[in-house]
Amino acid sequence: MKLVFVIAAILLFPNESIAWSPFSLYCYRCVSTHPGCxxxxxxxxxxxxxCPEADDRCVKIIERKGVETIITRECLSSLRSVRTDIPEDHYEGCRPAARDVRLAHxxxxxxxxxDIKRDHYDETTWCFCYFDNRCNGASTILISIPLIIFAYLLANCS
Structure with a gap:
C-alpha cells in the first residue's frame, strides 16, 4: 500500500521528483579570466x-606565454569545432598540444x-580527465524536498 502512495507522489510532482541521469558527465566550464576559475x-x-555528448571528456587547457597563463576548462565536444590542436590521445593525463601544419596555410x-596560426602561446598543454570525481561526476540522483516530506509523512501516518 505504501508503494502505491510513493508512486502517486512521484506522478503528482513530475517536475520536482526524481531526476536521474546515468550517462551524464559533469565538467567545469570556465576560463581563468573569470573570477574563481x-x-x-x-x-x-x-x-x-x-557535457553535450555521452562519451565526452573533461578538458583543461593550459596556455603559457612568458609569465602569463590562461587556463580553460571545458568539455571536449565543445572544443572540437574551434580548436585544431587537440591531441589524438584522449586518455587520462596531460600532453602537449598537437601542431597543425596546415592551419592558416x-x-x-x-x-x-x-593569431590565425595559433602560435601566440609558447606552450600549450591539454589535460584530459574522465574518472576524476573533482572534475566530473558520472551520475547523480536528485530527489525533491516535497517528495521526501510526503514520503516521511506517509510512512509515519500508517
Whole structure:
C-alpha cells in the first residue's frame, strides 16, 4: 500500500521528483579570466555543467606565454569545432598540444593580433580527465524536498 502512495507522489510532482541521469558527465566550464576559475580554482563558483555528448571528456587547457597563463576548462565536444590542436590521445593525463601544419596555410594576413596560426602561446598543454570525481561526476540522483516530506509523512501516518 505504501508503494502505491510513493508512486502517486512521484506522478503528482513530475517536475520536482526524481531526476536521474546515468550517462551524464559533469565538467567545469570556465576560463581563468573569470573570477574563481584561475589558480587556485574555486569550485564553489562553478559547480559543473553537463557535457553535450555521452562519451565526452573533461578538458583543461593550459596556455603559457612568458609569465602569463590562461587556463580553460571545458568539455571536449565543445572544443572540437574551434580548436585544431587537440591531441589524438584522449586518455587520462596531460600532453602537449598537437601542431597543425596546415592551419592558416592559404591565408595571407599581416595582422598579428588575430593569431590565425595559433602560435601566440609558447606552450600549450591539454589535460584530459574522465574518472576524476573533482572534475566530473558520472551520475547523480536528485530527489525533491516535497517528495521526501510526503514520503516521511506517509510512512509515519500508517
Amino acid at each position: 584561475g589558480t587556485p580554482f574555486n569550485w564553489l563558483w562553478y559547480w559543473g555543467e553537463v 592559404y591565408v595571407n594576413n599581416s595582422i598579428k593580433e588575430l
